[in-house]
Amino acid sequence: MKTSVTELFKIEYPIVSGGMVWCSGWRLASAVSAAGGLGLIGAGSMHPETLAEHIAKTRAALAESRRPFGVNVPLFYPEIERAIQLLIDERVPIVFTSGGNPALYTARLKEAGITVAHVVASARFARKAEAAGVDAVVAEGFEAGGHNGRDEITTMALIPQVREATGLPLLAAGGIATGRGMLAAMALGADGVQMGTRFALSAESSAHEAFKNRCIALNEGDTMLCLKKLSPVRLVKNEFYARVAEAEARGAEADELRELLGARRSKRGIFEGDLAEGELEIGQVASLVRRVEPAGEIVQNIVDEFREATREVRQWEI
């Protein structure tokens, strides 16, 4: 396949696995890249030392195929300066930044020869990212798992507006877990897709098995965007969520919610498998995912479905 995204990242298929906390280690990143997509290491849940180790292992796993990989780093990362320097020192080929101001580090990364993409939740921020000099934009809709924008714009409404706002290579994210979803996103103007949920539930994801098994059994409506007075996040409706929902319904302020949230809840839920008291971050499309599969098979399956759906479009009587 050939789109501006495959050209930019020098990959076979315009399919990126999101850099998800507690899911996206070297195993997942290298499996996706080896299959022809772009695998991202999620730095958000790693100290710089751990990140360095995952970069080295991804590199080793991809040494023979010489395929590229990337790192996603949230710009609110506590050790951000060290992380940025590490990415430069390690000559990581591709960096996705998210959750902050792209003007802060884009120039430095670009000067080091790194290809930079930035994740946005609105056309306004897509324009800001372009002004900051990024090479590509990921537009992520309301249906996505984990942290999310404040404007609650869905992928269906978001992609055409970001497409209007910028001519940069555009990846659609949020609500996409199948080849049909990929076709829909590309019909709306995207040049490729970033998928989180389906890869978070893959065999190579470092999420706990209990988390994966809970998520592949979810029904529609089993996740909800919450904690909007802190930072909006989409979670599975579990016991912890129920306490958040109760507090929010009676108007709890940010301080109370911060205390309720406490520390390390996403690790507890996703990595340690505490299904009751952890933050279980996953997207609305989890209800379309019914099996834990190897990430490489997922990439191939998405491509096959995409081609099949495209063939169908070619046969429509219009």
Add this chain to the structure above:
Amino acid sequence: MKTSVTELFKIEYPIVSGGMVWCSGWRLASAVSAAGGLGLIGAGSMHPETLAEHIAKTRAALAESRRPFGVNVPLFYPEIERAIQLLIDERVPIVFTSGGNPALYTARLKEAGITVAHVVASARFARKAEAAGVDAVVAEGFEAGGHNGRDEITTMALIPQVREATGLPLLAAGGIATGRGMLAAMALGADGVQMGTRFALSAESSAHEAFKNRCIALNEGDTMLCLKKLSPVRLVKNEFYARVAEAEARGAEADELRELLGARRSKRGIFEGDLAEGELEIGQVASLVRRVEPAGEIVQNIVDEFREATREVRQWEI
């Protein structure tokens, strides 16, 4: 064009204009039907006498072309019994029901020879509608304007799941205002689309000019789903919305919200053009609509865009 939706309704294009309160009178319904789509009269804001008048005028306007039209009736409509009897007595060819239990009236309407579609916001309700005997299902996502489901499932996540749940003709709604959006919805498994926002802002919509002009100037993020403790509704962020948001943030209960809402606010906003104190119901995609155009031109424009986008898909190097 030929899909299960065009076959069922005997129309040229699988494009339905939603039955929207204070927007969908005989002028809009007949303009959409005359252009080859399916125009719906929105009974929700009409007494039965007014509805009868709009049915007669739609019929007169379509007499020569002999094209079909439909009526959308919300099942929580206060005079629902009289409305259902009217639809039967008038031999309205097509009825879309929404916002209630499809088991209540579907059999009676079908016995009278009427084609029945029901609007749902989840796959679970799509199965219920099919069990009730409807001929088609409209699946409407979180990004849609006006009243909305409680599960907040977006069109991107909803359509594939409703497609899995039922083999009935399926119309996608919510977030669709262009031919590219129509292609995306059909790639996800829909057989056609129901569009509200773009037709609400058409020349033939009976909405107030001030409402239309406000809505075509909206940016992304200028609408929000609110009043979730009553019945979730997507509104433009105006002065009235600000008071609702303030009350909700401090945990106001349903009673207080009901009092704040009062009566006739949607009429005040949409029909009378009170931009500050009215309920301004419109979808997220309003920010993609930049002009008030004749509804017939909109239908043709959507079809042209859809065909152009489909031609592009045919040229992709995959």
